[in-house]
Amino acid sequence: MVQLGHPKVQEIVLTDVLHALSDPVRLSIVADLAETGELGWSAFDCGIANSTLSHHMKVLRLAGVINHRKDGTRCFVSLRPELEKKFPGLVASILRFRKGKAS
Amino acid sequence: MVQLGHPKVQEIVLTDVLHALSDPVRLSIVADLAETGELGWSAFDCGIANSTLSHHMKVLRLAGVINHRKDGTRCFVSLRPELEKKFPGLVASILRFRKGKAS
DNA sequence: CCTATCGTTCTATGTTCGTCGAACATCGAA
């Protein structure tokens, strides 16, 4: 399948980003990505169904938070550098207050 | 009527705060409060019904974002200092990127 | 007391969300 669509930088909306980060599962994903850079799909098997995880990834992707790369049958996600360029320090400001979570 | 309930500081949850701020109307309210300190209810008549505005205020209040004070029949709201104490700089980090508003 | 004002709560309606299972699509390997 062709790479999934990502919004353009100018299409990224602040409230959409906040909404994407307002879910514990998604915030946990973002926190992991901020720590490790890029992660394969399988790194996120945290007790939720595959389809649910896919849904959360879609929300993050459509909000412009993560980048989605497909390599063979595997998928890799990472934080979008454009997000940091558009909202410098925003993600870090939020993740700073995330405590004691086990992804 | 007795003052409405506000969550304790330790009950404030990051994702709830983010969710509260992920709505354009509420983010606009918070932006106004950050600028002016305290505002009366009537300052927010931005085209939505009174009951809807009351609902948004409730969401912000229950998330621990705003303080609600009643003086006679009038209501006044302001940002909760405890929020800044618990998540220092969070609100400012978010509001920094809010552009082109029309409260 | 009566009334107007102001805000809350209730009820209702339509939308969105989070979740899952099932079906589908894609790719690598046998």
Place this chain on the structure above:
DNA sequence: TTCGATGTTCGACGAACATAGAACGATAGG
């Protein structure tokens, strides 16, 4: 080509949400 692994999409469900109108409650002023 067939199979298995990996995600995506679809259909469905209950829960939560955004919105508005109507009813209610508290208060200030006559």
